[in-house]
Amino acid sequence: MTSPVHTTGNAVPPLDTDLAGALxxxxxIHPGIDLIRDGIRLLALDRHTVDGTQTLLAALAGSAGADAITAIGHLVARLANADHNPALRNLPLDAQKTAQRHGEQAAFHLADPDLHQPASEASATITGT
Known part of the structure; x- marks a missing residue:
């Protein structure tokens, strides 16, 4: 016989103050950021399976080059590049190049495998590999 999952002791707790405050x-800021906030809130408050949790950890931050953190890094680089973001084209050329360089550096650092290692290890721990 299995235990019921909808008990007080098995309820998904509310957001902690750190995550709630960050959201x-x-x-x-922008409707796209609001969608990200909604997604994070859903992920935090939804009930997950063990396998689903493992997959989410990898998809969020545990697979450098193929996770949400890497995608955000690429987005930062794109938004900081006047070739991809027309809003920056009226800035002085040196400011455009500096913004682009910083965006590229952000993408580089956010793709660093060391940044992704703890989430990858958490994911691997769940699967036992």
């Missing part, structure tokens, strides 16, 4: 700080 609140991002409120109203």
């Amino acid at each position: 609140d700080d991002l409120d109203g």
